Amino acid sequence: xxxxxxxxxxxxxxxxxxxxxxxxxxxxxxxxxxxxxxxxxxxxxxxxxxxxxxxxxxxxxxxxxxxxxxxxxxxxxxxxxxxxxxxxxxxxxxxxxxxxxxxxxxxxxxxxxxxxxxxxxxxxxxxxxxxxxxxxxxxxxxxxxxxxxxxxxxxxxxxxxxxxxxxxxxxxxxxxxxxxxxxxxxxxxxxxxxxxxxxxxxxxxxxxxxxxxxxxxxxxxxxxxxxxxxxxxxxxxxxxxxxxxxxxxxxxxxxxxxxxxxxxxxxxxxxxxxxxxxxxxxx
Numbered sequence: 001x002x003x004x005x006x007x008x009x010x011x012x013x014x015x016x017x018x019x020x021x022x023x024x025x026x027x028x029x030x031x032x033x034x035x036x037x038x039x040x041x042x043x044x045x046x047x048x049x050x051x052x053x054x055x056x057x058x059x060x061x062x063x064x065x066x067x068x069x070x071x072x073x074x075x076x077x078x079x080x081x082x083x084x085x086x087x088x089x090x091x092x093x094x095x096x097x098x099x100x101x102x103x104x105x106x107x108x109x110x111x112x113x114x115x116x117x118x119x120x121x122x123x124x125x126x127x128x129x130x131x132x133x134x135x136x137x138x139x140x141x142x143x144x145x146x147x148x149x150x151x152x153x154x155x156x157x158x159x160x161x162x163x164x165x166x167x168x169x170x171x172x173x174x175x176x177x178x179x180x181x182x183x184x185x186x187x188x189x190x191x192x193x194x195x196x197x198x199x200x201x202x203x204x205x206x207x208x209x210x211x212x213x214x215x216x217x218x219x220x221x222x223x224x225x226x227x228x229x230x231x232x233x234x235x236x237x238x239x240x241x242x243x244x245x246x247x248x249x250x251x252x253x254x255x256x257x258x259x260x261x262x263x264x265x266x267x268x269x270x271x272x273x274x275x276x277x278x279x280x281x282x283x
Contacts, residue, residue, distance in 0.1 A: 002192055003047035005030055005038065005080065006054035010148040011094060014185035015053060023047065032056075032072040035079035042083035049192040050084055050091040052077050053185075055124070059098070060243040062119040073123035078130025085136035090195035090202075092188045097144040097176060097208070099125045102247020105175075107212075109253040110142070110204040118244040128204070137199035139191045141184070141257075144208045144250045145218075147268075148181035149278040158219050159279070162228040172216035172234035176250025177208030180271035187263050194261060201260055206252035209268030221269060226276055 002019055006012035007026035016024060023045060030038045032054055042050060056062060056072040077093050084091040098121035099114045116122040128140045147153040161168060187207050194201050213221075216234045223230045237246065257263050 010151045010181035012053040013150045014182045032076035035076040039079040039083035059120045063243045069123045074126030077127040081131040081134035085134045090137035095142045097250040102249045107251035107253040140204040144176045145178040167231040169235045170216040172214045178268040179209040183266035205257040206254045208252045210265035
């Protein structure tokens with residue numbers, strides 16, 4: 001049995017589709033602000049593997065709520081991993097491109113130096129470090145620009161804005177790989193099952209959609225596929241200030257993920273089409 005922390009998030013919802021026999025723990029059973037409770041659940045349930053699909057993902061809010069972000073993103077996965085180490089079972093920890101400073105234009109490799117720009121990034125990095133130090137078989141899976149038919153994400157925001165706007169200004173100097181939550185979920189399952197049999201595959205990996213694109217060009221593709229007549233004007237990040245600074249370069253080198261697990265970067269344009277179809281069916 002695979003134990004998943006998270007129920008309502010984008011990746012957790014996709015995991016529920018492909019893992020009907022998994023055990024999912026929501027906040028009512030495993031509140032990540034109480035890391036010891038999360039560890040206790042692992043000790044009691046004794047799963048074959050753990051996937052942590054829960055996190056404090058409000059990037060801007062984290063800047064003024066650092067203690068909570070640090071507990072949820074740092075202390076909780078550390079406690080989970082220590083419990084996994086006690087049982088000698090693997091843990092897959094989903095992380096983020098925000099652990100990097102976003103400099104340059106070359107895709108970041110897993111071994112590149114980290115240098116978070118804000119609270120969200122450093123708390124996620126703390127979680128990575130805790131998992132690695134635990135001694136459990138593990139995979140850190142860094143990803144970026146997650147989207148799906150569920151929760152809050154860029155795709156749904158653009159669709160909502162297009163209901164009342166025929167022109168938008170979108171940041172064009174931030175570049176990354178939009179990543180479907182469904183593909184992340186599938187990757188997590190493949191990795192967890194591999195680690196159950198082969199702890200030597202433990203390590204830090206990257207996984208993002210292809211090809212890399214700017215937020216502005218991502219928006220254009222959303223409107224094109226959705227049949228929305230919205231003009232997009234490119235703007236620099238400086239014209240759209242946010243409490244937390246975003247990395248300009250969110251490109252991730254995903255070669256190791258393909259080499260070790262046979263998982264290729266998902267083609268986000270076709271995945272976007274599927275998400276838009278699902279959203280249309282929901283409506």
